[in-house]
Amino acid sequence: MFQGTSSDVGKSVLATAFCRLFADKGYRVAPFKAQNMALNSYVTVDGGEIGRSQGVQAEAAGVEAETDMNPILLKPKGDRIAEVIVHGRHYADMQAGEYQARTRGEMLEPVRASLARLKQRYDLLVIEGAGSPAEVNLREREIVNMQTAKLADVPVILVADIDRGGVFASIVGTLDILEPDERARVQGLIINKFRGDLNLLRPGLDWLEERTGIPVLGVLPFREIAIDPEDSLALGGLDKKGPEAEVEIAVIRLPRISNFTDFLPLSRVPGACLRYVGKLEEWGNPDAVILPGTKNTMEDFRWLRETGLAERVALYHQEGGPVAGICGGYQMMARRLTDPEGVESTIPEVEGLGLLPVDLSFRPGKRTVRAEGEVCADGWASGVRVKGYEIHLGRASFLKGHQPFLRLADGKPEGAVERDGEVWGTHLHGIFDNTPFLFHWINHLRRRKGLHPLEEQAMRGRSRSEIYADLAVWVGEHLDMERIDGMMGWER
Secondary structure, eight states: OEEESSTTSSHHHHHHHHHHHHHHTTOOEEEEOSEEEOSOEEEOTTSOEEEHHHHHHHHHHTSOOOGGGSSEEEEESSSSEEEEEETTEEEEEEEHHHHHHHIIIIIHHHHHHHHHHHHHHOSEEEEBOOSOTTOGGGTTTOOSSHHHHHHHTOOEEEEEESTTSOHHHHHHHHHHHSOHHHHHHEEEEEEEEEOSOHHHHHHHHHHHHHHHOOOEEEEEEOOOOOSOOSSGGGGGGOOBOOTTOOEEEEEEOOTTEEOGGGGHHHHTSTTEEEEEEOSGGGOOOOSEEEEOEESOHHHHHHHHHHTTHHHHHHHHHHTTOOEEEETHHHHHTSSEEEOTTOSSOSOOEEEOOOOSSEEEEEEEEEEEEEEEEEEOSSSTTTTOEEEEEEEEEEEEEEOTTOOOSEEETTSOEESEEEGGGTEEEESOBTGGGSHHHHHHHHHHHHHHTTOOOOOTHHHHOSOHHHHHHHHHHHHHHHBOHHHHHHHTTOOO
16 A cells, blocks of 8 residues: 655555556556545546546556445535545535544445455555545544555555655654554655655665664656646646747636646647646637636636636637637536536526537536547537547537537537637547547647648557556666565565
8 A cells, every 4th residue: 555645745656557567467456545535537437436546547457447446536616515426426515524524434334345345356456545644633534544554454655755855754754643553554665756866865765764664665766757647736737838839728727627637638749838827817828728627617617707717718719719618618618507406506597608509507417427429510620539538517508509519429419619610618528538639629720820730640659558567667667676575475
């Protein structure tokens, strides 16, 4: 099990790497995280919703993701309330205090059941904690760190991020706060995101081993990792602007932005600049604007209006600028949004941006499904096949003059498009992961600027499997794998 001295230290990346490492050794491996708090989610084959990190880890392990791999998913709807998803399905909306009061009883049972089922079907589990195990105010109620380690009866590796500073204090402090039986489970330390000369760090590593009595299993150099990040803490490092940026794409950074992994493929396109815009002064001079998904469309749309960004998007549209919307962003492009039953928020009705001939209403019952189809709109991508997934409460009603953007495999229209493809929206997450679609859209933007088109091959890059394989080899080269095997009672 990987636990961390804080969030965003690299637990998810290491768990992904080890899922692939052990799978390459011939084991049937499953990832596991008891409780995930994230707005980046993943849809399983049966329509269940889990944290995206476990979906990625399952992919790295070469197995199909299932809801047992993340039995509890918390999706924040506000500062003190979250949607609680249990075994992939909506369970309840709960205030933080109410949820915490239920953890060691009601909410621990799904964790226990999922662990038992996975242990029956897999040779090995790679388990990820959340945040830090040293949150003393949560000790009696936490179920995702040491409580999971005890239930699974596994050794723990503690991961720390040296790039943010204070690495020795964070490790020693974390270990000092743990209870004796919890500390005894920590059998190794990993220092992540190191920049510099390892020889200069060596005295600190020696001191750390002497001070804690726990071996340092390795130091991982700082490296850009091309796998889907788990939560919005990673957003700060996702702006991409190279010295030869030719096409600039602005994604509106909504307060409750979800599934921003939709836009990672854009950040890897040669000559493309991807920026996240959270206030008017960051607007710049984009060649296209994207409204992303959100956990709460109505509240984030209110924020969009309060910041002046709604007016700026509308003006950009009037000036002929390309605008695209994914899921909640598509919903904001509607003419009217209604929520009379308070399904998503306390706002019953609001006028949308009016960029597409669609009305949007929120109804009970979330749609979570994998989907595929083809672009049916005339223009730059007509006939291109796409696949992705839907996670949304809102339902669209098409108005007079509506032209669907996609035709799904079941024949149903999806999304909407205007102005020969300049303005479009869809509920389909993951649409930019379809390289042909990405190729056509980027080249459409390039043609608008008088730039030569890119070859499709230039956008393909490495496959996800190749990325996982490379990550596994790299991690294995920098860590003491013999000691790690020894923790599990294996002989090399």
